[in-house]
Amino acid sequence: MKKDRILLVDDEEDMLENCARLLRAMGYSPITAPNGEEALRIIGEESPALALSDLKMPGMGGIEFLHQVKKRHPDLAVIIFTAFGSIESAVEAIREGAFDYLPKPFTSDQLKHSIDRALKTIDLARENRALKKQLSDNFCFDNIIGRSQGIKNVIETIKKIAGTHSNVLILGESGTGKELIAHSIHANSRRLGRPFVPLDCAALPETLIESELFGHEKGSFTGAHISREGIFETANTGTLFLDEIAELGMDLQSKLLRVLQERKIRKVGGRKEIDLDIRIISATNRDLRKCIEEKKFREELYFRLNVISITLPPLRERAEDIPLLCDSILKKYAGSHSLPVLAVSREAMDRLKAYPWPGNIRELQNCLERAASFAGGNGIGVEDLPENISGGSGAPAAARPLEFDELNYHEAKKRYLDVFDKGYMENLLKKSEGNITRASEISGIPRMTIYRIMKKIGFKREIL
Numbered sequence: 001m002k003k004d005r006i007l008l009v010d011d012e013e014d015m016l017e018n019c020a021r022l023l024r025a026m027g028y029s030p031i032t033a034p035n036g037e038e039a040l041r042i043i044g045e046e047s048p049a050l051a052l053s054d055l056k057m058p059g060m061g062g063i064e065f066l067h068q069v070k071k072r073h074p075d076l077a078v079i080i081f082t083a084f085g086s087i088e089s090a091v092e093a094i095r096e097g098a099f100d101y102l103p104k105p106f107t108s109d110q111l112k113h114s115i116d117r118a119l120k121t122i123d124l125a126r127e128n129r130a131l132k133k134q135l136s137d138n139f140c141f142d143n144i145i146g147r148s149q150g151i152k153n154v155i156e157t158i159k160k161i162a163g164t165h166s167n168v169l170i171l172g173e174s175g176t177g178k179e180l181i182a183h184s185i186h187a188n189s190r191r192l193g194r195p196f197v198p199l200d201c202a203a204l205p206e207t208l209i210e211s212e213l214f215g216h217e218k219g220s221f222t223g224a225h226i227s228r229e230g231i232f233e234t235a236n237t238g239t240l241f242l243d244e245i246a247e248l249g250m251d252l253q254s255k256l257l258r259v260l261q262e263r264k265i266r267k268v269g270g271r272k273e274i275d276l277d278i279r280i281i282s283a284t285n286r287d288l289r290k291c292i293e294e295k296k297f298r299e300e301l302y303f304r305l306n307v308i309s310i311t312l313p314p315l316r317e318r319a320e321d322i323p324l325l326c327d328s329i330l331k332k333y334a335g336s337h338s339l340p341v342l343a344v345s346r347e348a349m350d351r352l353k354a355y356p357w358p359g360n361i362r363e364l365q366n367c368l369e370r371a372a373s374f375a376g377g378n379g380i381g382v383e384d385l386p387e388n389i390s391g392g393s394g395a396p397a398a399a400r401p402l403e404f405d406e407l408n409y410h411e412a413k414k415r416y417l418d419v420f421d422k423g424y425m426e427n428l429l430k431k432s433e434g435n436i437t438r439a440s441e442i443s444g445i446p447r448m449t450i451y452r453i454m455k456k457i458g459f460k461r462e463i464l
């Protein structure tokens with residue numbers, strides 16, 4: 001949109017000229033059109049800030065022009081000139097979406113007033129849109145890949161709860177993205193810019209000294225040469241992410257519970273109490289209810305931590321996200337290895353989608369990185385996948401059990417070898433791109449033998 005450009009539409013040439021002169025005197029660059037059709041064409045090309053149009057014109061009248069503008073350029077404000085005293089047409093114009101009407105004849109001041117008001121409103125609307133966009137952009141989920149309903153639900157929940165102070169418990173199998181989601185909640189909350197402190201509860205010794213959690217004052221015990229901040233103080237005003245919460249020992253569970261109840265800590269050897277404002281996000285792949293039943297987890301702590309719970313779907317329940325995840329993982333791999341991005345063959349993708357992924361996204365990452373290094377520049381095919389995922393068909397066929405019905409030994413052996421030869425040759429010719437000399441080098445068998453095997457298993461030279 002060009003801010004100083006104002007479109008004038010009128011079939012009366014004098015009116016156009018006079019009005020254009022007034023507008024130029026006000027510092028605008030008017031463009032004129034003798035009718036509605038021409039005006040619509042100009043709007044498409046010149047993107048004016050505002051249009052002023054007469055009501056009565058031969059051909060497309062002012063109301064129809066307004067109608068078309070609202071349909072094609074809903075953001076363009078239109079001021080309609082009406083005949084003096086024609087209140088009905090003014091009402092009709094406003095009802096059709098005109099910003100304002102100006103009864104003819106009008107003074108330069110009236111014109112200026114109406115234009116100023118329209119431009120100010122347009123500016124406000126734009127500002128409003130920008131603010132709204134900024135607000136919605138505050139939610140950023142770029143790093144959470146997936147369009148499945150399961151992932152959409154997770155994102156919706158984060159949007160709803162990120163701004164609250166409630167503690168969140170994230171549940172999900174290993175590798176489903178619990179840490180990623182914890183980060184995302186923090187990053188989309190008002191605590192962004194404040195500390196995000198992860199603490200791996202599985203790595204904490206039961207004997208963890210209180211000073212690590214609460215800090216200590218200088219001289220509070222032998223060896224305390226300087227005063228030290230504990231984990232709670234480090235995380236204060238931000239988010240503390242307690243990963244693998246089910247692994248927290250009973251003693252530490254009690255200490256944590258006390259802190260959550262009192263929302264205060266005191267450093268070891270210190271007198272001053274420190275007020276805490278921490279959001280706790282915890283995560284586990286265990287069934288905490290079962291841990292409570294087994295008396296390995298304190299129920300009260302569970303209720304404190306589980307104000308809001310988010311359960312992450314395992315990858316096998318959102319197989320439709322696998323292509324997107326592959327794309328993202330392979331792009332990252334290519335970026336860090338300065339290589340072109342590898343494509344995944346359709347067949348390989350089918351296998352990836354069918355596999356149950358017990359290790360979820362982390363397993364998919366490992367699998368693709370390994371496959372990418374095998375693929376060596378070509379796309380990723382079934383043969384580049386580990387056998388448990390490829391179903392074995394990409395691996396040498398002989399490695400797979402065959403069903404021989406009731407064949408005698410020699411028949412069965414022949415079939416077995418044929419299947420082996422077929423699988424081996426397919427791979428070999430793919431790797432050598434059909435170049436028999438290269439295939440001979442890779443396989444270590446003479447070119448004539450390769451031709452003979454190809455003939456036996458029905459591969460034709462010319463289709464290579």
Ligand SMILES: Nc1ncnc2c1ncn2[C@@H]1O[C@H](COP(=O)(O)OP(=O)(O)OP(=O)(O)O)[C@@H](O)[C@H]1O
Nearest residue numbers: 143144145146173174175176177178179180361362
């Ligand atoms: N939806 C997703 N989009 C993109 N990457 C993801 C997604 N979910 C997980 N990841 C990636 O998968 C890997 C494993 O995720 P993360 O470490 O968050 O899982 P976790 O549930 O904490 O696993 P564990 O239980 O083993 O600790 C990370 O590299 C993470 O970035």
Ligand SMILES: [Mg+2]
Nearest residue numbers: 175178179243
């Ligand atoms: Mg984790």
